[in-house]
Amino acid sequence: MASNGNGEFTFANGNGTAAVANGNGTARNGLAKIQTQKKGNGMCHDDSTPPVKAQTIDELHSLQKKKSAPTTPIKGTQGGAFAITLSEVERQKQQLQSISASLASLTRETGPKVVRGDPAKQSETPKVSSHVSHHHHFTPTISVSDSALKFTHVLYNLSPAELYEQAIKYEKGSFITSTGALATLSGAKTGRSPRDKRVVKDDTTEDELWWGRGSPNIEMDEHTFMVNRERAVDYLNSLDKVFVNDQFLNWDPENRIKVRIVSARAYHSLFMHNMCIRPTPEELENFGTPDFTIYNAGQFPCNRYTHYMTSSTSIDLNLARREMVILGTMYAGEMKKGLFSVMHYLMPKRQILSLHSGCNMGKDGDVALFFGLSGTGKTTLSTDHNRYLIGDDEHCWTENGVSNIEGGCYAKCIDLSGEKEPDIWNAIKFGAVLENIVFDEHTREVDYSDKSVTENTRAAYPIEYIPNAKIPCVGPHPKNVILLACDAFGVLPPVSKLNLAQTMYHFISGYTALVAGTEDGIKEPTATFSACFGAAFIMLHPTKYAAMLADKMLKHGATGWLVNTGWSGGSYGSGKRIKLPYTRRIIDAIHDGSLLNAKYKKTEVFGLEIPTEVEGVPSEILDPVNTWSDKDAHNETLLKLAGLFKRNFETFTNYKIGKDNKLTEEILAAGPNF
Numbered sequence: 001m002a003s004n005g006n007g008e009f010t011f012a013n014g015n016g017t018a019a020v021a022n023g024n025g026t027a028r029n030g031l032a033k034i035q036t037q038k039k040g041n042g043m044c045h046d047d048s049t050p051p052v053k054a055q056t057i058d059e060l061h062s063l064q065k066k067k068s069a070p071t072t073p074i075k076g077t078q079g080g081a082f083a084i085t086l087s088e089v090e091r092q093k094q095q096l097q098s099i100s101a102s103l104a105s106l107t108r109e110t111g112p113k114v115v116r117g118d119p120a121k122q123s124e125t126p127k128v129s130s131h132v133s134h135h136h137h138f139t140p141t142i143s144v145s146d147s148a149l150k151f152t153h154v155l156y157n158l159s160p161a162e163l164y165e166q167a168i169k170y171e172k173g174s175f176i177t178s179t180g181a182l183a184t185l186s187g188a189k190t191g192r193s194p195r196d197k198r199v200v201k202d203d204t205t206e207d208e209l210w211w212g213r214g215s216p217n218i219e220m221d222e223h224t225f226m227v228n229r230e231r232a233v234d235y236l237n238s239l240d241k242v243f244v245n246d247q248f249l250n251w252d253p254e255n256r257i258k259v260r261i262v263s264a265r266a267y268h269s270l271f272m273h274n275m276c277i278r279p280t281p282e283e284l285e286n287f288g289t290p291d292f293t294i295y296n297a298g299q300f301p302c303n304r305y306t307h308y309m310t311s312s313t314s315i316d317l318n319l320a321r322r323e324m325v326i327l328g329t330m331y332a333g334e335m336k337k338g339l340f341s342v343m344h345y346l347m348p349k350r351q352i353l354s355l356h357s358g359c360n361m362g363k364d365g366d367v368a369l370f371f372g373l374s375g376t377g378k379t380t381l382s383t384d385h386n387r388y389l390i391g392d393d394e395h396c397w398t399e400n401g402v403s404n405i406e407g408g409c410y411a412k413c414i415d416l417s418g419e420k421e422p423d424i425w426n427a428i429k430f431g432a433v434l435e436n437i438v439f440d441e442h443t444r445e446v447d448y449s450d451k452s453v454t455e456n457t458r459a460a461y462p463i464e465y466i467p468n469a470k471i472p473c474v475g476p477h478p479k480n481v482i483l484l485a486c487d488a489f490g491v492l493p494p495v496s497k498l499n500l501a502q503t504m505y506h507f508i509s510g511y512t513a514l515v516a517g518t519e520d521g522i523k524e525p526t527a528t529f530s531a532c533f534g535a536a537f538i539m540l541h542p543t544k545y546a547a548m549l550a551d552k553m554l555k556h557g558a559t560g561w562l563v564n565t566g567w568s569g570g571s572y573g574s575g576k577r578i579k580l581p582y583t584r585r586i587i588d589a590i591h592d593g594s595l596l597n598a599k600y601k602k603t604e605v606f607g608l609e610i611p612t613e614v615e616g617v618p619s620e621i622l623d624p625v626n627t628w629s630d631k632d633a634h635n636e637t638l639l640k641l642a643g644l645f646k647r648n649f650e651t652f653t654n655y656k657i658g659k660d661n662k663l664t665e666e667i668l669a670a671g672p673n674f
């Protein structure tokens, strides 16, 4: 739109001149006049625009969509049209064979017949020639089942726009919000189900993994895994169509993992499109065989008569087969965190530390890690308008520095405000998946305060939706390691500086008051200890990760901090959560180095070094005792929490951390003293 100088606005046409009705029309007020003219044949035409280049409605619709051009030049051909077509066909065939193999039942001879494309589209109905036969030719025998006669339609790495259409057309509860995000419902499960996460115990994993008390790895045998796998694969093959995502994990090119996600819902496919690293068209063409495959048959329950099944939900990990099966939960976070578990196994084998942490970097290249359990502020605090975002939840620390495992962020949305968290707010646009939120039925405006479906409302968006994302998502060695705890007791200071032994003590303890809803069944904040701030995802004994962290922090001179993003002025119920702007000031002071050189005093019981002043934060809140009106209640609560820490740490007292016994003793002494 342009002004003509008289305060009038006109629409410019392609040539930059004001559009008028037609050759001889004048449009003084900017509106085109409809004119009819007599043509030579005496017929009356409205020919103000050239006629459409289609003879039929079908043809018109076929013009709307342009065939995607082959995205990369095919290698090894001299360019003749015939050669290109052949390679293209060959490549597609290999891809379909790979998918068919992924979906193969292990009790039948071959994989299903797979074909690309939406079964709803007539033009894509398979011809017999696209039948992938593997080694065997299809010969009907008595043992053939109906499932062998049908095609499994594969919707392969669809774009967000295509996935929106699939979701809206076929998945109840899918809507476009006023900002363009896709609103979805995850069904009965609105959080992860840690008590239903099982890992196959075989000769290798029996020795390698952490089993028993405190471990997240509930054992299952290989046979039971196969029963569940078969159940998932049969379910997926019985559908009209399945979604397949081929993507990557880890921005460190040397340690990139190829993952395939087979799922039944467009919601799941879009979620993983956002959360994993998106391959370029060229990378996708050369994808080959995945390193790990997820079968998400979440709509379908597991069979409770199956050995080990204690509910209708089961999330099963088989490291030897490099597969994960999901039955009985549609909560998409299971896929993200399931893959994180896999990384917690694969990476330490390569001397790489995997971390449940956010990560960002300052203009000068100073990197900070943000550890913390769910809801403590990893996403909120790593998304900082003044710093580059490397990632919000899952990272690796190698010899060379840090790398994000994921390609997207997964932010909590409850009470989200554009004012307090503008970057996250603005990322919730077209392409973002909004889980379990409530919106106005007409305006489609989201009410972020509404907990009708769940407290654990979430947004999943590609990391580049955050304007200052650092792409590729890698950075140098961390300078600060910030341990976040959301202390519902209200007795931990808003910030403490930790020595290495204290950092290890708190890292192994992994304390927080779990914020409602992320784990299925938890409705109110409760004190929780979760080793390495992520016991639900670690595969090896916590001391393995702790030793690596100590090594790396020492080697690279990183400083540890404990930041309480939880309560102040009393426990949950009487006190209040520390204001986000105060926490941000504290984090700023850590980043800019000013807090390192502040004046400190030591607290009772926990022996934490707390600053007496932080710019922009009222000094009286820095020592929690000042904020409690009932000092006796404060002291009692402090001792109560310290007791919980002590009891929790008992399980670790028999373990040596790293090579040095001295460090082990120091860590044991770094806990509360009373």
Ligand SMILES: Nc1ncnc2c1ncn2[C@@H]1O[C@H](COP(=O)(O)OP(=O)(O)OP(=O)(O)O)[C@@H](O)[C@H]1O
Binding pocket: 372, 373, 374, 375, 376, 377, 378, 379, 380, 381, 392, 393, 410, 411, 412, 413, 414, 416, 518, 565, 566, 577, 578, 579, 580, 581, 583
């Ligand atoms: N002082 C505070 N510091 C940090 N977050 C706060 C504070 N006060 C309130 N919050 C809220 O707490 C929540 C922190 O959630 P966030 O998404 O950052 O968790 P997370 O650590 O990334 O968890 P998860 O691993 O489950 O993704 C946000 O909703 C944020 O608005």
Ligand SMILES: O=C([O-])CC(=O)C(=O)O
Binding pocket: 191, 192, 333, 334, 336, 337, 373, 374, 393, 410, 518
């Ligand atoms: O996995 C989820 O559902 C959310 C998350 O990030 C966590 O719990 O740490």
Ligand SMILES: [Ca+2]
Binding pocket: 378, 379, 380, 392, 393, 410, 411, 412
């Ligand atoms: Ca998060």
Ligand SMILES: [Mn+2]
Binding pocket: 356, 374, 393
């Ligand atoms: Mn997380």
